[in-house]
Amino acid sequence: LGWYGQRRLFDELEFRRDVLRLALLYRQRGYYDARVDTVVDRTGGAVSVTFRVAEGQPVRVDTVSVRGAEGVLDPRSVARRLSFKSGGAFDRVAFAAAADTVGLLLRNRGYPFAQVYRNFDVDRTTRLAEARFEARPGTRARIGDVRIEGASPADAPAIRRSLAFRRGDWFTQDALYESQRSLYQTGLFRYASVSVAPDSTVGAADSLVRLLVQVSEGPRNRFQLGAGYGTIDCFRTQGTWSAGGFLGGARRLDLAAKVSKLGVGAPTDFGLRKTLCPALFDDPFSDNVNYVGSIAFTQPALFARRNALTLSAVAERRSEFKAYERQGLGGSVAMSFGAGRDVSLTVAYRLSYGRTIADPATFCT
Numbered sequence: 625l626g627w628y629g630q631r632r633l634f635d636e637l638e639f640r641r642d643v644l645r646l647a648l649l650y651r652q653r654g655y656y657d658a659r660v661d662t663v664v665d666r667t668g669g670a671v672s673v674t675f676r677v678a679e680g681q682p683v684r685v686d687t688v689s690v691r692g693a694e695g696v697l698d699p700r701s702v703a704r705r706l707s708f709k710s711g712g713a714f715d716r717v718a719f720a721a722a723a724d725t726v727g728l729l730l731r732n733r734g735y736p737f738a739q740v741y742r743n744f745d746v747d748r749t750t751r752l753a754e755a756r757f758e759a760r761p762g763t764r765a766r767i768g769d770v771r772i773e774g775a776s777p778a779d780a781p782a783i784r785r786s787l788a789f790r791r792g793d794w795f796t797q798d799a800l801y802e803s804q805r806s807l808y809q810t811g812l813f814r815y816a817s818v819s820v821a822p823d824s825t826v827g828a829a830d831s832l833v834r835l836l837v838q839v840s841e842g843p844r845n846r847f848q849l850g851a852g853y854g855t856i857d858c859f860r861t862q863g864t865w866s867a868g869g870f871l872g873g874a875r876r877l878d879l880a881a882k883v884s885k886l887g888v889g890a891p892t893d894f895g896l897r898k899t900l901c902p903a904l905f906d907d908p909f910s911d912n913v914n915y916v917g918s919i920a921f922t923q924p925a926l927f928a929r930r931n932a933l934t935l936s937a938v939a940e941r942r943s944e945f946k947a948y949e950r951q952g953l954g955g956s957v958a959m960s961f962g963a964g965r966d967v968s969l970t971v972a973y974r975l976s977y978g979r980t981i982a983d984p985a986t987f988c989t
Contacts (some may be wrong), residue, residue, distance in 0.1 A: 634671040639662075639673065643660050643662060643675075646660045646675060647659075647660050650677070652715070652716040652717060653713060653715050654682040654716075655679045655681075655713070656680075656682075656683050656746070656748065657681065658677060658679050659677070659678045660675060660677050661676045661677075662674065662675055662676070682713040682714070682751070683713070683714045683746055683748075683752065684711060684712065684714060684751060684752060684753065685708070685710050685712055685714050685752075685753050685755060686752035686754055688703075688708065688709065688710055688722075688757075689756050690757045691756070691757070691758055692758050693729075693730065693761065696730065696735070696761055697729055697733070702729065705725055705729065706722045708755070714744070714746065714753040714755075719742065719744065719755060720742070722742075722757070723740045723741075723742045723757055724740075726740045726759055727740045727759075730761050732796045732798055733764075733794075733796075734764040734765060734766075734794040734795050735763070735764055735765070735795070736762075736765055736795045736797075736820050736833045737762040737765075738760065738762055739759075739760045739762070741757070741760070742755070742758075743755075743756045744756065763831055764794070764795075765794075765795050765831045765833040766792055766795065766833070767789050767790070767793050767835060768791060768832025768833060768834050769834045769835070770784070770787070770834075770836075770837060771821060771837065772784075773837070773839070774838050774839045774840050775839050775841065776841070778869075778872055778873075782812070782869075782872075782874040783837060783839065785873075785874075785924075785929060786803065786874070786924075786925065787806070787818070787929075788802040788803045788929065800818045800819065803818045804816050804818045806929065807837075807839060810868070810874040812839075812841060812868050812869055814842035817836075817837070817838045818836075818838075819835070819836055820833060820835060821833075821836040822836070842868075843868075844869050845865065845866070845868070846864075846865070846866045847865050848863060848865075849862075850863070854884070855901075855903050856903055856904060856907075857885060857914075858884070858885055858886060858887045858888045858896060858900065858904060859884075859887050860885075861882075862880075862882040863881055864880045864881075865878070865879045870921070874924050874925065875921070875923055875924070876921070876922045876924075877919070877920070877921055878918075879919050880916075880917070880918045880919075881915065882915065882916045882917075883913060883914070884913070884915075885904075885910050885912070885913050885914045885943075888901050888904050888910055889910055889911060889914065890911060890912050891913070892913055908946075909943035909944070909947065909948060909981070910943065910945075912941060912949070913941070914943055915939075915941055915942075916939075917938065918939075919936065919938075920934060920936040920937075921934070921936070928962070930962020931962060933957070933959055933960075934956075934957070934959075935955070936958075937954070937956075938952075938976075939952070939953045940952050940953075947982065948980055948986055950979075951979055951980075952976055952977065952978030952979075953976065953977050954974065954978070955976075956973065956974040957972065958970055958972035959971050959972075
């Protein structure tokens with residue numbers, strides 16, 4: 625298959641390194657006695673390589689201890705959160721992830737500068753490992769100043785409304801993650817980061833930690849335009865326009881339109897039924913252009929950060945081939961309430977006026 629794809633030469637040095645990489649991978653997963661053998665078949669100008677791995681018995685976790693977090697974290701709660709448990713293979717990746725989990729639990733309790741050190745001992749004779757985590761929570765802190773970088777002065781109020789914390793709240797890492805997610809959801813920024821400021825210091829038992837919000841503004845206006853041809857649509861086109869930061873802040877205006885039956889329906893009847901769109905020749909419901917147009921205005925963070933108000937209106941004329949034509953005009957108002965990170969409640973009212981044109985048999989059906 626020399627004509628397909630990229631030809632790669634057999635590198636003897638990299639081949640030997642691959643054997644070491646596989647052995648290291650198994651060692652990191654707890655299989656200290658894993659052996660990697662190879663079979664190299666050289667035929668003509670090609671090389672076939674086979675790796676044969678004998679895993680052996682893994683080193684298993686005997687005990688897991690967390691020290692230094694007494695009085696801050698409940699040991700049983702920590703044990704439930706850790707996927708690194710006694711009895712499993714001593715996975716170095718899971719071991720490092722467990723230290724990160726303990727650190728996150730401390731930061732969510734108000735300790736922004738918590739550090740977790742890890743250590744372990746492996747007994748190759750008994751194939752047992754002892755894992756130890758040493759936590760140093762540091763000083764508990766509340767949120768103080770919040771500095772915003774990369775945003776225009778007009779966007780600063782919208783950014784502050786999107787934050788999941790206020791000055792004086794106890795520091796929690798989850799609030800920083802939630803704030804970053806909310807900033808992306810505004811659609812105003814291509815990059816957003818919420819973190820502890822590098823120059824923040826903690827010097828008292830109840831200190832203030834400074835936070836840094838960094839953003840990079842994205843395009844405010846987004847356009848989409850498309851066109852095509854369909855057997856019972858003839859020529860058709862559609863487009864959308866979304867304006868972020870409409871009237872300032874994170875407000876958004878969305879316009880959408882779709883038009884079909886172009887070339888056969890009034891007022892664009894160019895006599896194409898006999899040439900390009902013959903399927904519509906005897907369809908009485910294709911005498912007019914079909915369209916759907918909508919406009920929606922969204923006001924986020926109304927009264928609360930998770931709330932959003934949406935006002936919309938729609939006008940349409942659409943038809944089904946040799947069946948009916950429907951005309952309508954309406955609007956709606958919807959209020960969304962964010963009750964939690966993954967729970968929301970939406971209350972909406974919709975009102976529409978319309979009429980349907982069809983023959984009696986279709987109405988009966």
